[in-house]
């Protein structure tokens with residue numbers, strides 16, 4: 001859930017790569033399998049996903065289905081059918097959720113959406129479709145996937161560049177025009193450095209800390225899952241490992257269940273994809289009056305407060321996308337107040 005901004009020489013190389021990918025006709029009918037699209041650490045190496053891979057494969061597929069559910073809901077709303085807009089109808093769960101999470105307004109009876117809201121809706125749809133497009137690129141090893149942060153090693157500015165060989169190895173602080181001169185950086189074990197923000201920075205405070213389930217580093221084009229995502233968090237919260245069974249039998253969901261209970265590995269995939277492919281952030285948190293509070297806009301209620309604060313913030317917040325898609329995927333319930341209400345058609 002933590003995101004790091006992009007920089008480095010590598011970013012421009014990736015830009016070239018991505019431009020090439022958009023030009024070449026590499027799109028396939030089926031999503032690229034997880035193990036092809038992502039480079040994995042082999043043979044029990046640091047950051048490997050050996051024991052998590054089965055759950056990740058399943059949830060990857062579910063995450064794509066969840067993403068598609070969000071796209072389908074948006075398209076239904078865009079089609080302008082009155083049943084998607086009537087504010088009191090049982091069928092308006094899509095529009096209500098769109099308004100709650102993105103502050104994209106369900107206009108009054110049978111009226112079309114405003115042009116500003118329509119533009120915002122297109123932007124939201126674009127973030128979801130980027131995730132689908134990415135998965136459809138038939139490109140082996142496009143991203144990196146790790147299941148622990150122990151592949152990241154800190155180097156101080158005076159350490160030798162671990163990528164260099166031969167005599168006169170440069171110091172870490174000297175590489176890339178002194179980018180890492182102040183506090184050094186984190187090395188991913190293959191070819192890239194991620195800049196430290198302060199002296200003595202530790203992995204626990206930066207990467208797989210107590211509240212972190214996964215994080216994306218765009219500089220590395222990587223998604224890293226943390227042990228919390230599989231074992232549960234210290235506060236007792238646990239992601240659903242596979243949401244597909246609940247999707248198939250939504251009678252398992254009880255009235256007033258919090259949507260938070262249905263956070264899953266799939267919804268975390270989706271959250272991270274929006275960082276990786278669409279440069280969303282984890283926006284700062286606000287209370288319901290719009291005052292800044294500590295933490296980031298994670299979870300349904302923080303996302304609702306963020307949307308109240310500003311539509312432009314909501315459409316750039318990763319968890320907002322995850323929550324909207326979760327609600328559209330579990331389509332037998334109206335989740336627009338954050339809890340399961342008014343079961344529909346079961």
Ligand SMILES: [Zn+2]
Nearest residue numbers: 001002282318
């Ligand atoms: Zn995040």
